[in-house]
Amino acid sequence: MYKTKVIAGVDIGTSKVTVLLGEIHEGRKLNVIGLGQSSSKGLLKGEIVDYHQASDCVHAALLAAEDQAGVSIDGVYLAQTGGHIEGFPSEASVNITDPEGRVQQGDVDQACSLAQGRELPENRTTIHHLRRPYKLDGRSIESPVGLEGERLEVGYWTVHGDSRKIGDAIHIINGFNLHVDDIVLAGLASSAAVATTDQKKSGALIIDIGRGTTDYTLFIDGRCVKAGCLPIGGDHISNDLSIGLRMRLKQAESLKLRYGSAILEHKDKTEKVWLNNDFEIGDRPIPLWSIEKIIELRVSEIFEVVRKKLGVHFNPDKISSGVILSGGTSKLANIDQCAENVFGIQAHAGDNAAMATGELRDSQYSTALGLLHYGLQFQSEKGSVKHRESGIFGRLKTLFQKA
Incomplete structure (x- = not known):
């Protein structure tokens, strides 16, 4: 039996803190019931530089959201951004040993475990393992179990961040007597709000330009193949x-x-x-x-850095949905044309039409809305979600990119 749960999507940005409350019914339905905002202080380029000032701002936004909704928050989904976010590719393969040559779940688990096994440097913690489609004898496969083949390959883009900086943000939430259910890369949260499933399947590059940071996510064949953050913005x-x-x-x-x-x-x-x-x-x-x-020189530079970061993953022929722009700076006149000039593919401003109505369609709410999306997904799937451990702030949950 599911009970109603109130979750909060908390986006601690350089210019403002945004908190959206969602009420989950029966683990499947979500209604947005509250909004709280406050001006940010104590943050620089998406990172906390004055703990007490940042804490006051976040707590003010949380309190405003609870007061508007008239409810208490049960759990928090917290966005992560900033220049400390990094990533690397990791791959592994296994031979299929089944007598009939059919892929078993154990083969999948072994390949995934090997690919995720790379150790991180000290004081770093994993935020996401973003899996690409499996390959079975070179063929791209979404679900290989039961199929016949000889060799199974799997690849991930592993996103990680500074444990202390992530811990500071979590500690602020804990200071309001709330529990952080999960941390989510801000760019992934934003992409959940502004890009549809069909757009991701046909290939899409989502760029969220905030005041102090620029988050980017690249989707090919419905999967995020690369994601990151630049410490530059509006x-x-x-x-x-x-x-x-x-x-x-x-x-x-x-x-x-x-x-x-x-x-x-x-x-x-x-x-x-x-x-x-x-x-x-x-x-x-x-x-x-x-x-x-x-302005043209700076905006072009931001886009050029993103393109360079994407490296060989940027293939215009596989990004049919083009560039989708989000964040406050995406409202700058002609920024879509500037993106087209740099990337050589179509670009347009995104909105949250698929997830929200009224003022919440504005892209400034994309990250917070996306966090609620991840929260809903976690509540409906938590029975099968694996966990990871962090020596700095305890058990954190692996985020939705399941094997």
């Missing part, structure tokens, strides 16, 4: 404007929001806009060409 665009045009950071941010474009549209260098637009002392004209050129 703040770096504003910083470039501030330095390049000699203005305060707050003025640069305002200028970016008012006149920003990710491609150079205004090529007339004599066309200008006013810095503060109030014609008071200190206001001055700024070439629109300069604003757009600086």
Whole structure:
């Protein structure tokens, strides 16, 4: 018998903390029942740099969500992002020993165990083992048990992070007398909200550009084959404007929001806009060409770094759904065109239409919504989910990429 459970998706971002509450019924149905937000303090590039300030912000968002919903939270699904996130490929193969040459579950378990067996450096902990489709005698297979073959291969993209930094975020949640049921890579959570199953099957690159970080996930044949995070985001665009045009950071941010474009549209260098637009002392004209050129260079650089990180996995012929953009910075004018220029494939802004209505369709809620999706999946499948141990903060649960 299932009972109703209230879970929280907690996205601790550089600019704000977002908490969404979902009520799970019978382990299969989820309703979003609460939203809490607060401005972030004590965070830099997605990482906690002042524990007490960050803790106050997260607790304020949690309390606001509980107050709005009128319920208490039973468990938390926590997003992970930041420059400490890394990944590596791991592969293994086994010979099929069944007399009839048919793959047994034991063959699958052995191959998966071997592929996941690589030890991490000290103070690192696994966040995800992201499995690619199996290969049976070179053929791509989703479920090989029972099929005839001689050799079974399996490959993973293993995502890991700094145990201490992950532990800091978990400790903040524990400080609100809540339990972290699971940690989820922010990019994977976002992709669950903005990309459909069909888009992932046909190949999709999801890029979530926040204020301090850029998360990316690449799906081929419905499986995430590579994921990661860059410690650069919208703040770096504003910083470039501030330095390049000699203005305060707050003025640069305002200028970016008012006149920003990710491609150079205004090529007339004599066309200008006013810095503060109030014609008071200190206001001055700024070439629109300069604003757009600086932004174009930085946004293009972000996309170029992502493409370089994808390496041989980036094959335009296998990414039919193109680039799907998410996060606050994805609202920048013409950013889809900039992405198309760099990746050479179609690009468009994503939304959360498949999971939400109203204001929650906005991509700023993608990560929190995706966390609820993972929470629902875990509740419906937890009977068969394996576990892993962390010496730093105890038992954590392996996340949904099952063998």
